[in-house]
Amino acid sequence: MIIVLKPGTQQEEIQKLTKQLEAKGVSVNPVIGTDLSILGLVGDTSKIDPTQVEANRNVERVMHVAEPFKKANRMFHPEDTVVEVRGRKIGGKELTIIAGPCSVESEEQIIAIAQEVKAKGATLLRGGAFKPRTSPYAFQGLKYDGLELLKKAREATGLPIVTEIMAPQDIEVFERDVDVIQVGARNMQNFTLLSELGRTRKPILLKRGLSATIEEWLMSAEYIMAEGNDQVILCERGIRTFETYTRNTLDLSAIPAIKKLSHLPVIVDPSHATGKWWMVEPLAKGAVAVGADGLIVEVHNDPQNALCDGQQSIKPCVFGELMQDIAPIATAVGREMAL
Amino acid sequence: MIIVLKPGTQQEEIQKLTKQLEAKGVSVNPVIGTDLSILGLVGDTSKIDPTQVEANRNVERVMHVAEPFKKANRMFHPEDTVVEVRGRKIGGKELTIIAGPCSVESEEQIIAIAQEVKAKGATLLRGGAFKPRTSPYAFQGLKYDGLELLKKAREATGLPIVTEIMAPQDIEVFERDVDVIQVGARNMQNFTLLSELGRTRKPILLKRGLSATIEEWLMSAEYIMAEGNDQVILCERGIRTFETYTRNTLDLSAIPAIKKLSHLPVIVDPSHATGKWWMVEPLAKGAVAVGADGLIVEVHNDPQNALCDGQQSIKPCVFGELMQDIAPIATAVGREMAL
Amino acid sequence: MIIVLKPGTQQEEIQKLTKQLEAKGVSVNPVIGTDLSILGLVGDTSKIDPTQVEANRNVERVMHVAEPFKKANRMFHPEDTVVEVRGRKIGGKELTIIAGPCSVESEEQIIAIAQEVKAKGATLLRGGAFKPRTSPYAFQGLKYDGLELLKKAREATGLPIVTEIMAPQDIEVFERDVDVIQVGARNMQNFTLLSELGRTRKPILLKRGLSATIEEWLMSAEYIMAEGNDQVILCERGIRTFETYTRNTLDLSAIPAIKKLSHLPVIVDPSHATGKWWMVEPLAKGAVAVGADGLIVEVHNDPQNALCDGQQSIKPCVFGELMQDIAPIATAVGREMAL
Amino acid sequence: MIIVLKPGTQQEEIQKLTKQLEAKGVSVNPVIGTDLSILGLVGDTSKIDPTQVEANRNVERVMHVAEPFKKANRMFHPEDTVVEVRGRKIGGKELTIIAGPCSVESEEQIIAIAQEVKAKGATLLRGGAFKPRTSPYAFQGLKYDGLELLKKAREATGLPIVTEIMAPQDIEVFERDVDVIQVGARNMQNFTLLSELGRTRKPILLKRGLSATIEEWLMSAEYIMAEGNDQVILCERGIRTFETYTRNTLDLSAIPAIKKLSHLPVIVDPSHATGKWWMVEPLAKGAVAVGADGLIVEVHNDPQNALCDGQQSIKPCVFGELMQDIAPIATAVGREMAL
Known part of the structure; x- marks a missing residue:
């Protein structure tokens, strides 16, 4: 799962979100540049509901990389x-x-x-x-x-x-x-x-x-x-x-x-x-x-x-x-x- | 309801269809020209299922003029x-x-x-x-x-x-x-x-x-x-x-x-x-x-x-x-x- | 710009692609996990044509984070x-x-x-x-x-x-x-x-x-x-x-x-x-x-x-x-x- | 061409429209019932622009029966x-x-x-x-x-x-x-x-x-x-x-x-x-x-x-x-x- 942050998101906000995500058992890898701030989530992301993450006002978009279906996959x-x-x-x-x-x-x-x-x-x-x-x-x-x-x-x-x-x-x-x-x-x-x-x-x-x-x-x-x-x-x-x-x-x-x-x-x-x-x-x-x-x-x-x-x-x-x-x-x- | 017939539909076929429709209680008005053959149905068309009429191989299209909803109309x-x-x-x-x-x-x-x-x-x-x-x-x-x-x-x-x-x-x-x-x-x-x-x-x-x-x-x-x-x-x-x-x-x-x-x-x-x-x-x-x-x-x-x-x-x-x-x-x- | 790699892409292939991208003046940040392999590109990505990157057979998808329009932005x-x-x-x-x-x-x-x-x-x-x-x-x-x-x-x-x-x-x-x-x-x-x-x-x-x-x-x-x-x-x-x-x-x-x-x-x-x-x-x-x-x-x-x-x-x-x-x-x- | 009139269109209005259409060289066949008023046009309808007919406020819809393309037909x-x-x-x-x-x-x-x-x-x-x-x-x-x-x-x-x-x-x-x-x-x-x-x-x-x-x-x-x-x-x-x-x-x-x-x-x-x-x-x-x-x-x-x-x-x-x-x-x- 990839979380794209809004440009200009405060470091403090990034850390808060990171902690919330880590609490769900994933590892959070930030890629931060002037025009790009993303968090790459590695591990079992199945407990994370993307629409909930999108509700965070600092989040621009959430992209799921793995398909959301498992048994049909x-x-x-x-x-x-x-x-x-x-x-x-x-x-x-x-x-x-x-x-x-x-x-x-x-x-x-x-x-x-x-x-x-x-x-x-x-x-x-x-x-x-x-x-x-x-x-x-x-x-x-x-x-x-x-x-x-x-x-x-x-x-x-x-x-x-x-x-x-x-x-x-x-x-x-x-x-x-x-x-x-x-x-x-x-x-x-x-x-x-x-x-x-x-x-x-x-x-x-x-x-x-x-x-x-x-x-x-x-x-x-x-x-x-x-x-x-x-x-x-x-x-x-x-x-x-x-x-x-x-x-x-x-x-x-x-x-x-x-x-x-x-x-x-x-x-x-x-x-x-x-x-x-x-x-x-x-x-x-x-x-x-x-x-x-x-x-x-x-x-x-x-x-x-x-x-x-x-x-x-x-x-x-x-x-x-x-x-x-x-x-x-x-x-x-x-x-x-x-x- | 308007029934558009295929160009070149035989007179005999038109009559057969007309009889079938009249049997359901509507009056059938033909408009027949070289490039246009239609049947205009006047009366209570509610007993006529348009998809059934469309199944007739001489029928090009059926157009309903009145909306198909009654109580919501x-x-x-x-x-x-x-x-x-x-x-x-x-x-x-x-x-x-x-x-x-x-x-x-x-x-x-x-x-x-x-x-x-x-x-x-x-x-x-x-x-x-x-x-x-x-x-x-x-x-x-x-x-x-x-x-x-x-x-x-x-x-x-x-x-x-x-x-x-x-x-x-x-x-x-x-x-x-x-x-x-x-x-x-x-x-x-x-x-x-x-x-x-x-x-x-x-x-x-x-x-x-x-x-x-x-x-x-x-x-x-x-x-x-x-x-x-x-x-x-x-x-x-x-x-x-x-x-x-x-x-x-x-x-x-x-x-x-x-x-x-x-x-x-x-x-x-x-x-x-x-x-x-x-x-x-x-x-x-x-x-x-x-x-x-x-x-x-x-x-x-x-x-x-x-x-x-x-x-x-x-x-x-x-x-x-x-x-x-x-x-x-x-x-x-x-x-x-x-x- | 974010490049999502196919699962199982070889380390060697990742390095080859990274070099190609760095040659265009961007910094490439990899996030590699079992189910997620992405490259986050930081810097001026305007010289990178996303459809060209997508042509790489190891690339699953390319997502642009910044909008592609500049003067209208x-x-x-x-x-x-x-x-x-x-x-x-x-x-x-x-x-x-x-x-x-x-x-x-x-x-x-x-x-x-x-x-x-x-x-x-x-x-x-x-x-x-x-x-x-x-x-x-x-x-x-x-x-x-x-x-x-x-x-x-x-x-x-x-x-x-x-x-x-x-x-x-x-x-x-x-x-x-x-x-x-x-x-x-x-x-x-x-x-x-x-x-x-x-x-x-x-x-x-x-x-x-x-x-x-x-x-x-x-x-x-x-x-x-x-x-x-x-x-x-x-x-x-x-x-x-x-x-x-x-x-x-x-x-x-x-x-x-x-x-x-x-x-x-x-x-x-x-x-x-x-x-x-x-x-x-x-x-x-x-x-x-x-x-x-x-x-x-x-x-x-x-x-x-x-x-x-x-x-x-x-x-x-x-x-x-x-x-x-x-x-x-x-x-x-x-x-x-x-x- | 078929012209569907609005329910309740006055006889006088129908005649006016009929004359306009006949002036363009087609024959106009009316089918008038309580819930259906249509005009079936027979003859060369190529001089009649359907969008112009639709502009008549008594007209509900115009349906062309023949395809509008000729040389490609x-x-x-x-x-x-x-x-x-x-x-x-x-x-x-x-x-x-x-x-x-x-x-x-x-x-x-x-x-x-x-x-x-x-x-x-x-x-x-x-x-x-x-x-x-x-x-x-x-x-x-x-x-x-x-x-x-x-x-x-x-x-x-x-x-x-x-x-x-x-x-x-x-x-x-x-x-x-x-x-x-x-x-x-x-x-x-x-x-x-x-x-x-x-x-x-x-x-x-x-x-x-x-x-x-x-x-x-x-x-x-x-x-x-x-x-x-x-x-x-x-x-x-x-x-x-x-x-x-x-x-x-x-x-x-x-x-x-x-x-x-x-x-x-x-x-x-x-x-x-x-x-x-x-x-x-x-x-x-x-x-x-x-x-x-x-x-x-x-x-x-x-x-x-x-x-x-x-x-x-x-x-x-x-x-x-x-x-x-x-x-x-x-x-x-x-x-x-x-x-």
Whole structure:
């Protein structure tokens, strides 16, 4: 940690601050010049809250040099984390392909889609039961009934199921019924939810918040891991920018960044990132090429009548072509496809 | 609602879509030219989900002309909403001044600050008991003990108390103990929490999300109001932009925008918006001048040793000067101060 | 300047880098710990290009502690700069009010508006002759003829004239004919233009770029000042964010930031910031309250038929009311109005 | 074009506006309901300036349905534009690879790098002679001497040269000496420069502005094309967002967007987008996979001593590996490499 002092800070004030910091067990190394007065802190700085130091009126800025996340940090866990879900490995050599509809609508729908995407190369099934919608008047999902239908689709196909949780009170049911629990972008900093999910032992798919920095995203993973659950899968799904042509701006640079900073697997959601079905294919290819561990793609058998997000859903036949188009790129970057 | 069709859409397809729409009870008016094919929908469009229409592959775009929020909309509720809290009116002529520390730290601290801010012009007391922190390792607040201390401060001063809730499971306690329940920026789209707060009859202080548009913010108010609770106070606290000198960018244009679009009161938080204590004064003045109904300001008796956000907290004496400096501006825009 | 080294950098590499840096005349102070290896540079670091140091593969990051701007920096020029234009002082006690149409359209138009705004309190006249338009097919201004009309309006009213320059080849004419030369947001980093304007002795009104940080904006001022022209007036006009309700997001926190970092005067353009005429009044008030040195406001006698930006222009009568509404706020913050 | 009227607009006012619009040669189709009043304009709307219509106080909003760019629009020019430069085709089947140093530093440097990148697969040589730098005190390039050295490198290798222009006064020299004239991100809306380049017949490499929407970027291409020069190559180089880990956020969704909206070739600059040399490789792969027509990559033989941007430059050997790694991805998406 580096503390930059204001120009002209009195020697006496520097000593007072130094003593306070040393009391927390670190060694304080001053570098004092006419235009630069800094304190370099060496040792275990984890007990020092930078915002508290910044409250000191002689302090210009506090810069942390080490990343604030520990358990999610590759530095302390150099090998890649591989999350196992009913025999499938997320974060290993095999590309993870999660596919399915925006929301579960009926037994026929979810089973039909599950069978089609499985046949074409999906390794997990997605489907929303609880839907976070901007409007209270929009379709909110089939809720618990949706979970039951997902279970039937799992039974019919063997595909593990991924679905989104919206509140802590549902954790018990999700822990029992769901294979991978998804935390949506809007809940990425719902810290109570994160902590409580950290006390389960289920894999968590943590989507990046709409305006979350990479560091904040990893801090949210840390919230889950701090409670003992290290089965976290990250998911880039686009960030909010000034561009309005696409719903969000897919940040593919986040993939190599995460790979450098963390050992956690990271997948990409091209459907939500762009909000346009015809953009899914090129961006899915791009995601595999930059090194993502997998994709999560919205597939619907009848997008025009989908109860939500039909404009970004592709049909099963298009999904099939996508899988074939992706295969040589996967090979080029050293990955394998399930089929 | 306006539906823009793709150029070259077949007559037959237009008719099919028209029938589907008419079946939902609206009248469909086509405007068809060589370079423009639109359908203008007249009537009650509330049963039509625009994202579903967009899923139609002949549809280029859907534009809603009426705002999607109803209960929060000034069009259907022209007069200003005034929220009453223990005799104080928020959204009326009196400027609401909410002041207090980032977090409740001890009985002495919170009572001392409450007394000082009351004496200098505050009309409500703020203080965090449950603190949403980016890091799981940072101080998370005194939680239920913090609520107890806030109640003591209320008893000592008569100031109504405002504090943040983080999860639905705490609603019962908050409903009983707290005067205004705050929903933080990171929970602005925690829809489960919003709906459940909508079933209470407590005033809700709804902060704008870090990357929320004004429309999304009002839709979140709508979530609360849709359940029957119309006691919503909005709070602008800065949005996330590329600028790094300030923690966030305070969007003061949002104040006149909200005043035009909605009847709900709206206040400004200059402390979180800037993250710098010396910016609180000019931006508080600016907020009053643009027409905000009030301010929420962090005040701490010992910022340098505050357990959180000391760098953005002002001392009680500075708060006192701020109240005096604001008074003539409040007068200039037709407002009154409590003192 | 602080250089953060990568963890595990060899002693030998540190020494090599240290020597390179010392060769440039600075003293290098190492702070080396297990998790922190930094070099604190004391002395004249102006000869060290931080991006070059960052190219060293052992360097994690370079942080500059001192701001990179010199002549624009308040640290080296503590007293406020006051720019004089034909007897009016910009940056002093008097609030500067620049008003006029988006573009000069005819002699009658510009003289009529000039007379009206002068009568109601404007101290300078604005009017576009060369118009930067997003589309090559939109009205581009009357160009040199527009300049002639502005001169006539100046003659008729005595108001100094402010107008935008778009290319270096026009500097000679502008230097001769114009009182304040405006550099538009889109040219804020047109460095050739800035340098050449730096070689004139005319006041320059430098608008903030749409996505410029405060530091970059001051660096653009520095480009002008580095060539010897210290007559720079800054103008905040909104930045680009995800919010679409307003054309841009007016960043009023930039005003106190500039006042702290620099000695240059700074004014606010509420018309371009919001793109909505009815928002000009509240935001103009807000701008004065936060401490801006003045305003630049679009006024048109017939906004509905204006050749550009009519939707953000106010009529002279509304401008007159605005001047009256602003007066008590100006007084409250220690400013004077011309009328 | 669609004009949305304010609710409650008088019949008389609608008729007045209709007449004004019809006078410009369009047919006006009203759709009037209780909550919706729109005018659909059919015919040649090119003479109607939407901002002027918006200035009408009865108008809520104007929406253009057709894109505002014509010559850059794929609708009017369905086949891909292929730009030929000394026998190389940009926008065809062959992947364009532009490589070279941030700035030309010496004859030895530029010739050595040119030979190395050519041997490893580059098809054009880049190198900055005029450098737009944020600071007036930073190295500004060798300017005209730099151009001479580029010519020598072209002579030595046969590689066509690409370099950035900063002001209209240099067009004559660039037209004579340079093969592809680059317009940098900061000059994307330097409309005078664009128009004057439109009067040359040289290929123009137009970088996307830091906060430019895709539509604005294409409008800037239109500025060049409106003057008769249709040899425009677009270059995505990252946009400015709140994320600070990377210098900019590379927007790879812009590639399929451009391919749909326009017929112009589009390439990607992973070096400037990320500002980190180790990110060039994954993002270059991603760019090829999403369908870019080529890459522009910074390559330096001694990044640690480069006069600018060394931290984002890769060494020739890394560039060689990159070319080999990209080859199978290029094949997968139907492209060919030069080598």
